[in-house]
Amino acid sequence: MRKVLFFIIISICFIACSNDENIEETQSNTSITINEEITWSKGIGNTPEEFVSNWNKLINSISNDEETILFFSINPDGVNWASEAELTLVYQFGKSTAKENIFVLNLNVDNNSVRSIEFFAPTSTNEITSQQTKLFFLMIISISDDSLNKDEREIILTDIGLYEDVDIPSDYGGVTIKNEIEYEIEPLVVNNQLIGVNFYSRIPFG
Numbered sequence: 001m002r003k004v005l006f007f008i009i010i011s012i013c014f015i016a017c018s019n020d021e022n023i024e025e026t027q028s029n030t031s032i033t034i035n036e037e038i039t040w041s042k043g044i045g046n047t048p049e050e051f052v053s054n055w056n057k058l059i060n061s062i063s064n065d066e067e068t069i070l071f072f073s074i075n076p077d078g079v080n081w082a083s084e085a086e087l088t089l090v091y092q093f094g095k096s097t098a099k100e101n102i103f104v105l106n107l108n109v110d111n112n113s114v115r116s117i118e119f120f121a122p123t124s125t126n127e128i129t130s131q132q133t134k135l136f137f138l139m140i141i142s143i144s145d146d147s148l149n150k151d152e153r154e155i156i157l158t159d160i161g162l163y164e165d166v167d168i169p170s171d172y173g174g175v176t177i178k179n180e181i182e183y184e185i186e187p188l189v190v191n192n193q194l195i196g197v198n199f200y201s202r203i204p205f206g
Contacts, residue, residue, distance in 0.1 A: 042146040044114050044181065045203060048089055048107055051114045052076055055143055071132075072139065074105075082106070093136075103136060108202075116202030117144065123194050137162070137199055144181050144201040152178070160185045169194040177204070 038061035043051030052074045059072045074091055082088040086109070093103040106118035117140055121133040134157075141153045148156075157163070159176035160183050166172050169192060173185035184200040 040146070043143040044117060044145075044201060046114060047112050048079070048109055048114055049076075051107060051143070052079060055139070058139065058142055072135070079107075103132070116200065119199040120188075120196055121199065122196045133197075134162075140199060140201050141183065144183075145179050147179065156183050159183075168192075173197070180204070 038057055040054045040057035040061060043054045046054070056073045059069055063069055063072075071093065079089050079091045082090050089107040089109060091105045091107075093105065102122070104120040106120075107114045108116040108118065119136060119140055121136065122129075124130060124133075137157060138153055141148065141156055156176060156178055159174065161172060161174035162185060164172065169187055169189040172187040172194065175182065175184040177183070180203070182200070182202050182204045184198075184202075186198040186200065187194050188196040188198060
């Protein structure tokens, strides 16, 4: 059986988009370079307000391009509770035009503390969307553990199967734990076709 590369980001995330002026250098790189002059700290384990604040500081620390900052930043006014139980906050990236893919961020909250992050990314053959997806993954790893360097972040992506190709869509993904934070990629499969990927970062129970 011919192997299928289910998540297009695996094959193209190393390609620089030098011919597309709309893709800022940050998005074409395979790692995050953080400006140490901008102070931020991890968001997981802190209040939702602290999470959003630190997420936006992190975005500003890796890019000075206004379009990139606008796309990847979280507008606090757009963060809403998923239900009256107030256990999960939801935010959508990429809603400004119908042509953009929608990325969804869920923050699971317990006692006013963000305990886990769930991020949905659609599968796409579009190079820009694929690079955006990987940058989101790196952002989530960074906001979960601010002690990691770029090599350690890449190791996590490798350990959870981001760069693997598989024969069966449901076999894609994996789980790893680093510094007491659990990371996981989970495939979303419909009719044996991969339609998207969930990426999790959480403080394990127990």
